[in-house]
Amino acid sequence: MKTRHIYILTIISIFTIFSCTKEKSEGPSINELYGDFDGTASLLVSNKNPNFSNNEVTKFSCEFGKIVDWKISITGLVSNAKKIITGNSNILDSNINFWDGSASEFPFFIEENCALELTFLYQPDTLRDTVLITGTQLYDDGYIVADFENGFPVDGYIKPQINPDQTFVIADDQPLLGDYYFQMGGKINFDWALGKIDLKLDYSSSPISASAEDFYLNLGILSDTVGLHTGQFMNILISESDSAFNSGGAADVATIFDNNEEVYKLKIYIDWDGWKLISIRYSDFVATNSSPGVTFAKNPKDIKGMRIACQACPSSGASAQCEENFDRMVRTDFDHIIFTENRAFFDVITGFVGDTWNKN
Template sequence: MSKTFYKLSFIFLIILFGCSKDELEGPLLNEIFGNFQLNSSLTISNNSPDFSASNELVKFHCDFNKSIEWKIAILGLESGSLKEISGFSNVIDSNEVIWNGNTSQVPFFKKELCAVELTFLNEVDTLRDTINILETKTYDGIVVADFENGIPPEAIVFHQFSMNMTFELSDDDPLEGNNYFKMGGRMGWNEWFLGSLDIPLDLTSVNSPANDFYINLGVLSGINGETASDQFINILVSESTYPFNDDLSNNASDVFQDTMEVYKYQIRPVDWDGWKMISLSYDQFEVKSSGGNNLREPKNITAIKIQCQSCPGANANCPGNMAIDVRTDVDFLILTQGSDLLSQ
């Protein structure tokens, strides 16, 4: 009996000390089964930020008793712009969780009061505060067209002469600033092409490769909540060294011919209601015409074309388009390096 007792005691001690560690593996039971509790309220470092100042940021802090999925939502009460910051942790660290005035989705923030909410997955706790934006963020990039002073110099506008053609400046619903460019109308015959805007460019100072060079364009669609069937935008980019508008007898620039180095991206369909920011890295563009080396070199870009197209109502596939105008309005065409616009 004594030998059995000693053997069992010895095995018990081995198990006891063999399983003892200074560090525990896996989550604590409280992390899994414990009730969620806030250890502090939400702290905002700056409730009246001037985002035009290069180093001015808003920092957030809050801590709780267990790791959990959390989300900070910042809503512009005038613009409707929304910025969301989310994570999984037991602390919102003000050294890491910051806001520089950017948005998660357009429209952009204005100088306005913003509502701030911190929520937690599957928990009723909601912390609220406000932020008053004194000055808005300035985005870095090459602004090709913001339409604040009209159409860009030397740009060429063409449109078909059919029903309700717009292709003009308007100030009733801009994405950024005070003006935008309307592109739409209704075709009365079996023709997909409605019109275009051609803009010359000089990007010789750009050093980024194609996968790190972004074309960002705001696109507005929808009329009374409806959109024309199969309406879309073609973006053409030329690297041709031919003169932009040498032939004054045609209706467009001269650098998008089939014999020239031209690349294309199609935004199809444009089927949303309201503004949407489209951001495309240049390496996503396909070869439209191979008149060059087909390397997609941003520094060699000489022009960009924004083209409005749609399935015409006269087409058997889209008879409903005889009763609705095409709308592919654009604003704030900006080229960025290193990241797309909304990631700045």
């Protein structure tokens, strides 16, 4: 073989190799990570007069030049309601970053002017604008489990522990939305369980298509911190059992939450003062211990019931663990329980205890 043949092969191979790599770069963009912050960026706000009752949204867009921690704060100038939207990115994408009129905490927005601020971690710049709410968010675009506006659901059960100090009633003095809410609390020193309510649900004929990851439970929980029990919590159980709601147990307790049923649970410790707005992913609920043979296949469309149980650490008797709470009242009131698909009304809370025991 002649030397020139080798060079011909070399040239062929060199030309061949240039077509091998398709990517233009590897790794995240250095400019986005370490570039200069664009202090001249302007915040674009679409729909400055939103009517949230018509499911309108206000969208935000902006480019920062680098990836930063940003925060949008919206404050109602009359109600003093607040909405906080945070993120870490180099742009505000209007398809992702929008406001649906919801609040991050109680109270809710009313028809009012709102001040809007965009701030950045480690950057002194603040971008400001205003929005006029022409219609408020109604928080009804979903599957309402219970809002107590028409009394307690007729096919549900209220089951307080037998004790004269229990409060398991509908009240109208501090509603979250509408005129009524449910008071759940009281005092039992010697036991964990103060009581529970069971609500019958059936979404089998609904158009729900979201997975458990995109299916949210939204509710408000009311408590206070004055002389209150420090070991109080709420258990929320969701059953996907195909059995009858109450197939022959006690007359006022649903059996679809029994140990041999497909039940998912979450435990919420309550240690705040006033209303707290909570959204929880259904996927964060954990399967309870069960008898062998139960198949756990979480599917929002198969939800058949919800139990909300009020519990507190016992302060006397054989089970006493919290003597310091002797004779203290428990308060785990709630209102406006609603499932939503692909959106949460409130800030999504994670990290609740998902222990699988104690279904009462």
